[in-house]
Amino acid sequence: MDYYGKRLQKKSDLKTGACVAPAQPLPAFIREALKKVHPEVSNKYYGCGLVVPESLEGCRILDLGCGSGRDCYMLSLLVGEKGHVTGIDMTEAQLEVARKYVDYHMKEFGYKKPNVTFVQGYIEALSAAGLGKNSFDIIISNCVVNLSPDKKQVLVEAYSALKDGGELYFSDIYSSGRLTEEIKNHKVLWGECLGGALWWKDLLQLAEEVGFSQPRLLTATVVAVDNKELQDVLGDFKFVSATYRLFKVPKGKTKTCQVIYNGGITGAEDIFQFDCHYVFKTNEVVQVDGEAACILTHSRFAEDFTFQPPGGSCEPCCANPEADPVDPFDLASRSGTRGGCCSTKSADCCK
16 A cells, blocks of 8 residues: 555656557547546556446446556546546555545536545455445446455345346456466566566466456557566566457356347447457347357447347357457557457457
């Protein structure tokens, strides 16, 4: 807590690029929302990547490790006055900054009453912090899960707090292998979001154990470590900033399905990038793997798609019904694509 509450006073105090690594350019509507966030709140922001999922209007969102509240205030504008955003953080110094500007932002947004709340607590203990089960449509996290010593418990608590069909959408730092104890116990590397990085394959395993759908990789960006002293400690380990989306949807027989994106989601009116496997264009028929079909039919995106045949009754797949997990390091190494390894609608392009 001291590292974020006392040692870090601004972004330039960071010693690596991990906590400020951008995953992709910010859409215009998000840039406009960020302009309305108070400068002190933004200056205390240490996140990585982009943590703004689609179709937010009216949603209840929880931000794990909200820090100074930059993302919370941005999202409170995007969900609208009927939505609500809750931020939880363990660091009182950060929360003091966040709470200081509640009235400022509500006035800036033209809201009659606050639609944002800040709670002190641990992301491994959401229920103990008073956050009930089945309470949120979306949970986001921005470069915070790596700071937890019990990442499986974070996923367990998030799964419990999500409504059926809900989504955990988060950016974090991942390593190319399981880190050594020396790296894990290095205070600066831990504070810089590297020492606690999870091996990306372990995320897949933990998500399955908890009950989530297979993590869907959206973006991945190489994290550069220019500090020679820290690089000497890290050795051959590499790191990426990656954005994944996990859903709380029913388990069952996997079937493929043809879907048509109806369009109209804010910021994705004509093209909706669901993950690095699928980019949906308005009114185009796309064959999706069974798990993607299950997610689309049981999540908040159900009304944004037309399923063929009507009613979403999909056919059993005769070949491989699932999209294979993508190595985020492979994704990050590719160039010439927009926030993903492919810009076509076929799941085969990522295999």
